[in-house]
Amino acid sequence: MASSSVPLDPDKLTRELDWNLLRTFIVLAHSTSITEAADRLRLKQPTVSSALKRLEERIGKRLINRSPGHFELTEAGHLLHKEAVEIQGSILRLGTLMRDISDEVRGHVEIAMASHVVCPLFDEALRAFHEAHPAATLSINISASKDALEAVMARRASMAVCLVRKRNPKLEYARLFREFFGLFCGPPHPLFGRKDLTKADLAGQSSVSFVTDRLEDALRPVTLMRAEADLEDRVVGTSANLEEVRRMIIAGLGVGPLPVHVVRRDLEDGLLWQLPPYDNLPEIDVHLVWNPKAKVNRAEMAMLEMLLGKIRMTPIENRTYA
Template sequence: MTASDPHYDPDRIVRELDWNLLRTFVTLAESHSITDAANQLRLKQPTVSTALKRLEDRVGRKLINRSPGHYALTEAGRLLYREAVEISGSVLRLSTLMREMTDDVRGHVRLAVASHVVSPLLDQALAEFHVAHPQATLSIDVLSSAKAIAEVAAKRASFAICLVGDHNPALEYRRVFREYFGLFCGPPHPLFKRENLNISDLEGHGSVSFETDRLQDVLKPVTVMRAQAALGQKITGVSSHLEEVRRMIVAGLGIGPLPVHVAARDVRDGQLWQVPPFEDLPSIDVYLVWSERAAKNRAEQNLLDRILQAIEDTPIEERSYR
């Protein structure tokens, strides 16, 4: 095709492109097959296939390569998906904003939060927000940090509280707090309640951890700590949720990392036992992530401003949980 091909007429695409086709394509792009997308959309497979064909005709490009055992976006498909996700988020938010135009601060705030976020600063901001605006509502989705950031980028979440690896230049970041990770074991473990342990005592013991506990990922410092402890190479269990990592540690599946301030109560209650190292524990920063480009209802903007102000007013030393 050439640049003069009528398929590339911008005015024609604007006139003929159907929002419902874009919405269907977002689901197609996030699925593993046409059948998978049809199930999510609660439509019949031929209907979804026809919608894809119509969209490809509108934009003049093949968007998904399909063959037995193969289903992948083309380069044009990846480009359209990136734009369609943002358009989808904007349309959904527009309807919400229009519905929530009242004198009171109302509206819904959707937080995407990593599972190990435990922060008095955040708790206080939520408490003050609710007292000031009781008509506003809140939902909190516990996701992996990567998925939480993706939800913000797609404008499906108001903002996120999570770990951050690579920074997306389209998003804003502010450190909420710093936490320190230690290694712990549970009651069934042979090192439980053992005093005067040295790091050499951990050598060869099995371990459990987070899915992001890899050298190339956001918990790299924790990976290094486990390596220094010479724990066994085999990881018995992994999860993206702190509660499940804790469950496996308490059940005796292996030694595992947890934020020290989060594990403190379990240590006091005799459910967890901290093992070496005790000094120079790896620190991990937890961030507030939001998009300035996303239109926000008044509830979202109010809560965001409250959290940012609390961060500004609180020295980092008071936001570091050792």
């Protein structure tokens, strides 16, 4: 392998670097061993080891520190992985871009969305978009907010609708709506149906929540609300999907947080019971996120402009769901 002190020749790297090596490296970066990466790629282990060796020789840097029980990206490996993911996203979008050349009025919009987004403004934008561009197609893929943001960064998704904790300077953000979280329990829970409750009644109760319900993550205000309620420290069930958190609460696994406006029907139907606190509930902003450097088709541009136009024309008070 070349010494780290030898500067890379950009022209030589451009001529010799094989995309297949980068594709293999992306899988290696998400694996815990060469064996696991080989299984995921459906290749033999020596083939993957050889690909990694060739890539390290071309880059002139060690990319993965590997020894028995240890498999970790180096600093150079982290940097290459970040760039390789962006390259992969551009390649994946080539098919859509080529299609637009022959048929400019058509295009596909891929939206990465956090689970169970309830936002009338977004629904209205979908309706208006379809009426204005009936030849365009659209797909909505549900995932954790972190995964949705990664999809936009890698240009696998046209845009995302999700929670945001720390902003990436390479992406653009617009607040789509604001929601408020409360604490709820299901019919099997001993606190269900009681109207004389205070926060003290929640002390020591088991809880369920979202995987992002952590002090360092997007649902930090919800984490603080749970802490103030003095719920049991151990969270017995977690999910990135709102529907599954709701399922665990209704099933009686424990007390859990949900957006108040989303579960209004469940409250009316007797599936959920709201618990203290009832005032000063934590507010969470849901954002529209897009990659300004992504090459977009006409449908993607139209969808983004329609959403941004509705956001600009609608005061935040009318996009706040209490």
